[in-house]
Amino acid sequence: MDSVRDSPSRGDLGDGRDETSTERADRNWNEVLQELRVLQTGTQILTGFLLALAFQPAFADLTDGQRLLYLSLVVLSALSAIVALAPVALHRALFRLRAKPDVVNYGHAALVTALVTVAFLVIGVVAFVFDVVVSGSAAWAAVIALAVVLLGLWIVAPAVIRTRNGAGGKR
Numbered sequence: 001m002d003s004v005r006d007s008p009s010r011g012d013l014g015d016g017r018d019e020t021s022t023e024r025a026d027r028n029w030n031e032v033l034q035e036l037r038v039l040q041t042g043t044q045i046l047t048g049f050l051l052a053l054a055f056q057p058a059f060a061d062l063t064d065g066q067r068l069l070y071l072s073l074v075v076l077s078a079l080s081a082i083v084a085l086a087p088v089a090l091h092r093a094l095f096r097l098r099a100k101p102d103v104v105n106y107g108h109a110a111l112v113t114a115l116v117t118v119a120f121l122v123i124g125v126v127a128f129v130f131d132v133v134v135s136g137s138a139a140w141a142a143v144i145a146l147a148v149v150l151l152g153l154w155i156v157a158p159a160v161i162r163t164r165n166g167a168g169g170k171r
Helices: 021-053 057-061 064-093 100-133 136-165
Strands: none
Touching: 021 064, 021 100, 064 100, 100 136
16 A cells, blocks of 8 residues: 555545545545454454364364464464554554554554465464364365465455556555
């Protein structure tokens, strides 16, 4: 995301919007919040799933490797929640200090970091389930398949669209 400080004081930003830099920062902050809400819902569901597993009778049958993977996923789940909530904590800490452009840029960086963390979390949860239910080789097959889909949808498709639309488009 381009810095919200790049915009003129008022006028068309090249995207047909007539807004001040403050209005742009407010709009961008609202977009970050919406994206965080979507991300947090999925993360909370995965976290609940993971936490519930430890209390299932079959949990005692896990191998040491499966336990290590499980605990790694619990840590990733907590980390994704912490990172996704960081922009909100920063916003509270800087409330009314006229730092909205900095909060938006921080929020963008935290959101991208949270997306990467959640990507590893989702793929890891599927790998864990496949490993427990089917086999380790099935888990690796699922990891590879999901990684290809994730890279295609989250990296390749946006890159293609960005190239088609010209990489310099501002928000």
